[in-house]
Every structure is written in C-alpha cells, then in structure tokens.
Amino acid sequence: MFSSFIIKYAEIGVKGKNRYLFEDALVRQIKYALKKCEGEFVVSKTPGRIFLDAQTEFDYDDVISHLKKVCGISGICPMVRLEDEGIDKLKEEVVKYFDETYPDKNVTFKVCARRSRKNYPLDSMEINREVGGALLDAFPELKVDVHEPQIELVVEVREKIFIYSEIIPGIGGMPLGTNGKAMLLLSGGIDSPVAGYMIARRGVKIDAVYFHAPPYTSERAKQKVVDLAKKVSAYAGPIYLHTINFTDIQLYIYEQCPHEELTIIMRRYMMMIAEMIAKETECQALITGESIGQVASQTTHSLAVTNEVCTLPVFRPLIAFDKEDIVTISKQIDAYETSIQPYEDCCTIFVAKHPVTKPNLAYIKRHEENLAEKIDELVKTALETRETIIVTDED
Amino acid sequence: MISYLDNSATTRVFPEVVELMTKIMLEDYGNPSSVHMKGVDAEKYVTTATKQIATALKVNEKEIFFTSGGTESDNLALIGCANANNRAGKHIITTKIEHPAILNTCKYLESEGYEISYLSVDEYGVISLDELESLIRKDTILVSIMHTNNEVGSVQPISQAGALIKKKNPATLFHVDAVQGFTKAEIFPKKQNIDLLSVSGHKIHGPKGIGFLYINEKVKIKPISYGGGQQKGLRNGTLNVPGIAGIGLSCKMATDTMKADNERLYELKKYFLDKVKDIDKVVINGCPLTEEGEFDVYKTAPHIINISVNGLRSEVMLHALEDKQIYVSAGSACASHSKKESSTLKSMGADAQRMDGALRLSMSSMTTKEELDYVLLTLEETISFYGRFTRK
Numbered sequence: 001m002f003s004s005f006i007i008k009y010a011e012i013g014v015k016g017k018n019r020y021l022f023e024d025a026l027v028r029q030i031k032y033a034l035k036k037c038e039g040e041f042v043v044s045k046t047p048g049r050i051f052l053d054a055q056t057e058f059d060y061d062d063v064i065s066h067l068k069k070v071c072g073i074s075g076i077c078p079m080v081r082l083e084d085e086g087i088d089k090l091k092e093e094v095v096k097y098f099d100e101t102y103p104d105k106n107v108t109f110k111v112c113a114r115r116s117r118k119n120y121p122l123d124s125m126e127i128n129r130e131v132g133g134a135l136l137d138a139f140p141e142l143k144v145d146v147h148e149p150q151i152e153l154v155v156e157v158r159e160k161i162f163i164y165s166e167i168i169p170g171i172g173g174m175p176l177g178t179n180g181k182a183m184l185l186l187s188g189g190i191d192s193p194v195a196g197y198m199i200a201r202r203g204v205k206i207d208a209v210y211f212h213a214p215p216y217t218s219e220r221a222k223q224k225v226v227d228l229a230k231k232v233s234a235y236a237g238p239i240y241l242h243t244i245n246f247t248d249i250q251l252y253i254y255e256q257c258p259h260e261e262l263t264i265i266m267r268r269y270m271m272m273i274a275e276m277i278a279k280e281t282e283c284q285a286l287i288t289g290e291s292i293g294q295v296a297s298q299t300t301h302s303l304a305v306t307n308e309v310c311t312l313p314v315f316r317p318l319i320a321f322d323k324e325d326i327v328t329i330s331k332q333i334d335a336y337e338t339s340i341q342p343y344e345d346c347c348t349i350f351v352a353k354h355p356v357t358k359p360n361l362a363y364i365k366r367h368e369e370n371l372a373e374k375i376d377e378l379v380k381t382a383l384e385t386r387e388t389i390i391v392t393d394e395d
Numbered sequence: 396m397i398s399y400l401d402n403s404a405t406t407r408v409f410p411e412v413v414e415l416m417t418k419i420m421l422e423d424y425g426n427p428s429s430v431h432m433k434g435v436d437a438e439k440y441v442t443t444a445t446k447q448i449a450t451a452l453k454v455n456e457k458e459i460f461f462t463s464g465g466t467e468s469d470n471l472a473l474i475g476c477a478n479a480n481n482r483a484g485k486h487i488i489t490t491k492i493e494h495p496a497i498l499n500t501c502k503y504l505e506s507e508g509y510e511i512s513y514l515s516v517d518e519y520g521v522i523s524l525d526e527l528e529s530l531i532r533k534d535t536i537l538v539s540i541m542h543t544n545n546e547v548g549s550v551q552p553i554s555q556a557g558a559l560i561k562k563k564n565p566a567t568l569f570h571v572d573a574v575q576g577f578t579k580a581e582i583f584p585k586k587q588n589i590d591l592l593s594v595s596g597h598k599i600h601g602p603k604g605i606g607f608l609y610i611n612e613k614v615k616i617k618p619i620s621y622g623g624g625q626q627k628g629l630r631n632g633t634l635n636v637p638g639i640a641g642i643g644l645s646c647k648m649a650t651d652t653m654k655a656d657n658e659r660l661y662e663l664k665k666y667f668l669d670k671v672k673d674i675d676k677v678v679i680n681g682c683p684l685t686e687e688g689e690f691d692v693y694k695t696a697p698h699i700i701n702i703s704v705n706g707l708r709s710e711v712m713l714h715a716l717e718d719k720q721i722y723v724s725a726g727s728a729c730a731s732h733s734k735k736e737s738s739t740l741k742s743m744g745a746d747a748q749r750m751d752g753a754l755r756l757s758m759s760s761m762t763t764k765e766e767l768d769y770v771l772l773t774l775e776e777t778i779s780f781y782g783r784f785t786r787k
Contacts (some may be wrong), residue, residue, distance in 0.1 A: 215714030215781070254784055350784070 002078035005049040010074040025175035073170030088258035104380035108145035175204030181205040182285040183278035191289030198317040211246040231335040234393040256370040291305035297357040398766040403757035416637040444643025464606035465574040465595035469496040475616040484534025491516040494740040520549030531563040542576030547681030548699025557588030578649040601645030607636030645729040656760040660697035702753040
C-alpha cells in the first residue's frame with residue numbers, strides 16, 4: 001500500500017543559513033542507504049520535509065531497516081500520496097487507508113489536518129470534521145479522543161495530499177559528513193564500537209585504528225575488530241581501518257618501565273600514534289570508549305595522564321555511562337555478540353596485578369625517559385608498517 | 396618451510412581420495428536407494444567401502460554403520476545402547492579424559508537418570524584396570540573407553556580392559572572411541588572384545604562429515620534419529636556416497652602402510668622428545684620413561700606429542716609458531732575455543748602453569764624429520780625470545 005515516505009529530521013530544522021548543507025547531506029545519505037535496497041527511489045527535498053518515493057516494487061521491511069540506520073533521521077512516516085480530486089474522494093481514500101492499516105477498529109483516534117496549500121477550499125478544522133465524520137460513519141466502533149488518541153491520522157494538503165498515521169522512530173542525530181572526521185581507537189571490546197557509533201550519529205565521519213600484538217593477540221582477534229568496524233560502518237559509512245603492529249613497542253615498555261605503569265604508558269603511546277595517523281588523514285578529533293572508573297587506566301587520574309599526550313580533542317561519548325547502558329546500545333547496533341567473543345586484546349596481556357590507579361604525570365614522564373633510546377624508531381616503524389583497509393557493511 | 400602438526404585436529408585428504416570423490420559427485424551421483432542403474436552404480440561404492448573397512452578391522456561387513464563422524468558415532472553408541480539396554484541396568488562406566496563427544500553425551504544420560512562412573516588416570520593419562528574391575532557391577536550396561544587420548548596421546552590397555560569386562564560381566568557392552576587411535580595401532584574388535592568402535596574419516600586423510608560405527612551384530616541398540624530406513628533403520632538418511640567411498644579408500648590406504656608409517660612416526664617422536672626436552676622451560680607431558688630413563692614412546696600413540704612451556708601461555712606460543720608457518724594446537728583443538736583447561740592434563744595431576752602452557756603437536760605419515768628439525772629450532776628461538784616477557 002505504501003509507496004512513499006516522509007523523512008522527518010529534528011535538529012536540522014533549527015540550523016540557520018547552513019540548513020541546506022544539512023538537508024543536502026541527509027538526502028545524500030538516504031540515497032546512499034537506498035543503494036543497498038532493491039528497487040528505484042526518488043528522494044526529494046521540500047521546505048521542512050524530505051520525501052522518498054518508490055518508483056518500482058521494493059521490499060518495505062528492508063527499506064525501513066536501512067533508513068533506521070541513517071544518522072539524522074528522527075522519524076519515518078510511511079504514507080499514501082493522493083492527487084487532489086475533491087473532498088469526497090479524499091474521504092473515500094482515508095476510509096480505505098484506515099481499513100487496511102488498522103484491522104482492529106475498536107480504538108480511539110483523531111484526525112490532524114495540515115493545510116500548507118491555502119487555496120484548498122476547506123480549512124484545517126473543516127477537513128478534520130469531514131474526514132473524522134467519514135471514518136465514524138464507516139466504522140461505528142471508532143471513538144474520537146482529541147487529547148490522547150491511540151491513532152493520530154495526519155492529512156497533509158500540499159500540491160498533493162498525504163495521509164499517514166505511523167511514525168517509525170529513526171536514530172536521530174545529524175547527517176553523516178556534516179561534522180568532520182574523527183579517529184576511533186577500536187579494540188575488540190564492547191565500548192569502543194559503541195563510542196564510534198555515538199559520534200557517527202552526530203554526523204562525524206569515522207576512521208579507526210586497531211593495535212594488534214601478535215603473537216599475543218591472534219588473527220581471530222583482528223578479524224573480530226574488522227567485524228566490529230563493519231557493524232559501526234552500517235551507521236558510519238565506509239571506515240578506513242588502520243592496524244598497527246604494537247608488539248615491539250609493548251615489549252619495549254615492558255622491559256624498560258615499572259610494571260604497574262605498563263598499561264598507562266602503553267595507552268599514552270596508543271593515543272600518540274592514533275593522533276599521528278589522525279593528523280595525517282585529516283581527522284579533527286580522536287574517539288575512545290573510555291568510561292570513568294571502568295578499569296585502572298580509566299580513572300580520572302589515568303584519563304588525565306593519557307589525555308596529556310594529545311593535542312586534538314578526544315571525544316569520550318561513554319564517559320559517564322554505566323556498563324549496563326553501554327551494553328544496551330551495543331545490542332541495539334548488533335555489535336554485542338561479536339564483542340563478547342573471547343579473544344584477548346593487547347591491553348590485557350601483561351596487566352599488572354595492581355596497576356596504578358592514580359598515576360603521577362611527573363613520574364610517568366620520568367619513567368618514559370627510559371624509552372628514549374629506541375622508542376622513536378619503534379613508533380616510526382609501527383606507523384610505516386601499518387595496514388589500512390576500507391571496511392563497509394556490505395559483504 | 397611449512398609444518399602442519401595439527402593432524403589430531405584434522406588431516407590433509409589423500410589425493411586419490413579426492414579424485415575418487417570428485418568422480419562420484421560429478422558422474423556417479425545416484426542415490427543408492429534408487430532402483431535404476433544410477434542407484435545401483437552408487438551402491439557399488441558403498442559396498443566397496445564397507446568391505447575395505449571390514450577387512451581392516453577383520454569384522455563382518457554388516458557390522459559397519461556410516462555416520463557423520465566421530466561425534467555422531469559416539470552419540471549413537473552411547474545413547475543407542477543405553478536406550479536399548481536400560482532394563483538390564485542404568486550404570487555406565489567411562490573415563491575422565493574422554494573427548495567431549497563422550498563426556499557431554501554422558502552428562503546428558505546422567506540427566507536422563509543414568510549413573511555414570513568416571514575412571515581416573517595416572518600421571519601418564521592411563522586408566523587403572525583394578526579400578527575398572529572394582530567399578531563393574533551387575534547393572535553396568537556399558538563401558539566406554541577411548542583408545543588414544545586426543546590431547547596427550549596416551550593409549551589405554553584396550554585388550555586387557557575388554558577381557559576384564561567380559562570376565563566380570565559378560566552382558567556389559569564395551570565401546571571404544573578410536574577416533575585418534577584407528578590406523579595408529581592395530582585394532583581388531585573381535586579379538587579385543589570390543590562391541591562398538593567409533594571412527595572418523597577426516598583424522599585418517601579422508602573427508603570431513605563422514606565416520607562409522609562398528610557394531611557387533613549381537614549388540615542391542617536403538618536408533619537415535621528416524622527416517623527412511625537406511626542402514627537397517629539404525630542410521631537413517633540418504634547415504635553420503637562420496638564420503639563413504641572416501642573413508643573406505645583412506646582406511647585402506649592408511650592400513651596398507653600402517654606398520655611402516657607408525658614405526659617411522661615412533662622414531663620421529665623419540666627423536667623429537669630427546670631434543671625438545673633439552674630446550675629451556677620445556678616439560679614433556681604424558682610419555683613414560685623406560686628403566687634406562689629413555690622415553691618409552693611405544694607405550695604412547697606414535698603421532699601425538701604434548702609439551703608444556705613453563706611461563707608462556709600456549710596461545711602465545713601457538714601464534715608465534717604460526718608466524719613461522721608451524722601449525723600446532725593448544726591443549727585440545729576441539730576444546731580450545733572454551734577457556735576450560737585441558738581436562739586430560741588436569742586429570743593427570745598437572746599444575747596450572749603446565750596446563751596454561753600446553754602445546755599439542757600431532758604428526759601424520761606425511762610429517763618429515765626436516766620439518767621436526769625446523770620446529771625444534773623455531774621452538775628454541777621462540778621460547779628464548781618470548782620467555783623474557785612473562786607475567787610479573
């Protein structure tokens with residue numbers, strides 16, 4: 001029955017003169033998402049609305065599931081589009097629409113007419129009355145409730161007339177590509193994919209860096225990270241995934257620095273390397289999945305110490321989230337099952353029994369001087385030997 | 396150099412087997428149950444394979460039942476016998492070091508009201524016949540003992556166990572899981588009092604997805620799945636003709652050269668153990684010594700070697716070796732996805748460090764001495780490099 005959709009967006013509406021940039025980006029992203037669906041579609045922009053019209057047969061569920069992954073869409077309304085053939089024809093169509101959409105007529109409803117074409121012979125109130133009356137005549141069980149109706153049926157009169165009543169929630173946020181690019185530190189855990197998704201949702205393009213430590217981490221652990229990047233790319237679009245071989249750096253730190261500080265120093269080097277790649281690839285920020293207090297290296301003190309090596313802003317969207325809430329989002333974006341596969345990541349290899357939780361920056365820096373001899377060379381090699389692949393959610 | 400030392404996980408298929416199976420799939424693809432010529436042609440392959448297997452085991456052809464592999468053979472043997480004999484009793488004896496295909500099936504039977512006794516093993520992974528004797532009761536319907544342990548390569552005294560069981564209770568059935576042992580030692584069910592024997596195709600250079608269960612014709616057993624009545628209604632489903640022909644041929648090929656192959660493997664194993672024991676941090680699991688203090692490899696399986704590297708986790712060693720194109724397993728390949736420690740090593744009384752660093756190297760007739768030299772050299776290098784970095 002439905003062949004058209006109204007795409008609703010929230011925040012774009014309030015942008016001033018830049019608004020067209022956001023709308024154009026959203027249209028682009030919708031078109032990109034629809035490429036993955038069968039059928040041909042026309043996406044058009046009118047003030048305050050984006051319309052999607054199917055030109056051919058299409059798989060309704062598939063289209064909805066793809067649109068639900070487009071950042072910036074706040075809601076999707078499947079609708080019926082009519083030519084204006086007079087009020088009687090409109091009433092007939094509304095009755096037909098209602099009958100097909102709601103098999104159970106024992107519900108409350110209200111009609112909500114909007115008339116943006118002011119030369120239509122009836123005003124909004126009159127349309128409400130006419131259409132509502134027609135529905136009540138056709139289905140006597142129906143009841144009107146203007147305050148809290150179960151069904152709010154919208155009749156929108158523009159050049160054409162639209163009937164819709166259901167709003168499928170989208171993920172919200174802002175269209176991808178309207179807010180620069182950031183480098184995600186992606187591990188095999190639960191948090192970092194969620195962090196990447198949350199930032200992408202705000203319109204930021206994502207690249208990612210993964211620290212691989214063979215033989216301590218396996219090929220399977222690496223594949224798991226690729227799979228997680230895939231999950232994020234369903235929302236974030238194609239992701240450049242850089243894999244850094246971190247083993248030599250890690251072992252060098254292990255040999256030269258106090259054991260309790262291993263993790264924190266390691267993380268400082270990870271941030272440093274991530275920032276180097278970020279700057280080289282024109283990212284304006286870093287993203288991590290850190291959350292206050294989750295592990296020793298994520299206490300406020302530790303975060304301050306790792307943050308110190310960066311000059312770019314570090315986005316930590318999960319900073320105040322409880323694990324439970326992160327897990328909920330991880331499940332929403334279908335990453336959870338992949339995240340919990342039991343492959344060791346490089347952060348857990350040499351974890352000390354009692355790692356520092358309140359590292360002192362001055363001490364850490366002094367201990368890092370032990371690395372002076374070789375570390376620059378090792379970092380350089382790690383950067384030069386990195387592997388880069390493009391990950392998309394297509395197979 | 397590439398060294399594939401994970402033959403207890405699976406083996407490379409003999410080229411002759413691939414050729415035969417390809418021909419069947421492309422040309423003689425009929426269903427043996429069909430009445431027409433295509434069916435008759437297909438049936439011939441099944442007849443040949445059955446004969447090849449029956450000859451190797453010196454049993455009757457009608458006592459061979461094809462399954463999807465070792466796991467299904469074990470399930471059919473245990474559940475099928477339990478269901479058919481539970482009026483005589485509900486007691487079953489097995490060992491603590493069985494493959495999960497046996498242990499988890501036993502767990503299921505326990506939940507169905509059966510009583511299971513688990514035999515313990517000594518430090519070399521071998522059961523005690525005295526303990527077995529003490530456990531056999533009037534209501535013991537089945538004893539299931541693996542021939543060769545998949546993790547450490549210990550070999551159980553199957554002949555003595557068979558004789559003992561029949562002496563103590565002639566009605567007790569004896570099942571042997573020979574997935575690792577078949578073609579690595581002489582196994583003749585009739586001589587050894589084995590009533591049921593599980594074998595898998597892909598461990599003997601045959602294809603995956605095929606195995607068989609030898610069932611002595613006197614055994615009472617019920618099917619565990621139902622269908623079109625194939626294989627006397629005991630194992631229903633269209634016959635996997637290419638797989639069956641494949642396991643038949645690989646069984647024949649492996650048994651033809653078995654004596655010479657195993658002799659060579661024992662020499663390789665002795666050679667390897669003598670060298671590897673001198674590498675720093677290495678300890679050997681599951682190989683007893685002779686009175687002269689030599690490795691008594693002949694008491695173990697010819698192809699399985701199990702060592703532990705103290706202080707280095709097996710995954711790390713495994714991936715480091717993998718980087719040098721040496722492919723081995725940590726503990727048991729079947730169990731390595733779970734974080735559970737090797738149940739065999741645990742039962743043998745190994746400490747945590749020994750279990751944590753256990754590696755299994757499993758050879759095949761295709762393994763060479765040059766390969767082993769390369770592995771020894773690489774092991775030494777790898778251990779000396781990564782041995783510096785242990786958890787503090």
